[in-house]
Structures are given as C-alpha cells and as structure tokens.
Amino acid sequence: MRDEQKKNVTSADESPYDKLGGSHSTIIGGRQGRRIIHIIGSHPEVKKIIPAVIQVKAKKGVPGGAFSAKALRCDKRGNLRLVVSQGTSTQELRIITTVGDTVEGKRVMDELNEMLQDK
DSSP, X not given: OHHHHXXXXXXXXXXXXXXXXXXOOOOTTTHHHHHHHHHHHTSTTEEEEEXXXXXXXXXXXXXXXXXXXXXXXXXXXXXXXXXXXXXXEXXXXXXXXXOOSHHHHHHXXXXXXXXXXXX
C-alpha cells in the first residue's frame, strides 16, 4: 500500500530536498547553496536536481567570495542546467523537469531565474 502511495506523489508534493539526487549531494555555497536547492525544488515542474562535479577555477584566490546561481540552456526535453559559483568554485546542477519540449523548458528557465533574482 505504501509503495502505491509513493508512486502517486507528484513532484509538486515532494519536499525540495527530496528532489536532490545523483551520486553525491554536495552543493557549493553552504547556506546559500541549500537555499538555492529549496528555491529551485519548490517549483512544481522541477522533478529532480542532480549535482555535478565541483570545479575549481584557480588554485590561488580568496575562499568564499561572491555567490551566484543562474539557470542556463534548455535541452530538447525541457531539462535545464543551473550554474552555481562561489569564489573560485563552480558547480553545474542538472534540473530535470516535467515539461516535454524546448519551449516549455525555456518558460521554466525564465521562471526559475526570476525566482533566483527574488531570493
């Protein structure tokens, strides 16, 4: 019975942190990174958030630094990339959506970027 209930849960009903998946769940930015996950995960058309590898731009630099996040590029299926950066570190998050095409994906991308600006 519980398995059937879990299958019927839509992505809008899930906690934003339940949408976090992939081989690891580390997000750069500390509290700000967790806040981004909460903002993106609260969108009803976001199905899954998959963090990619953290890249360091340079060996020298100030730890910490400015934090930014922006949704970029929509693929043919409406899925997005979100680039998060802080100081010399950058991380790409793959955003899996419930929409099925580029036009709807671009709409979701614009909505997410607007939500991120309001943070």
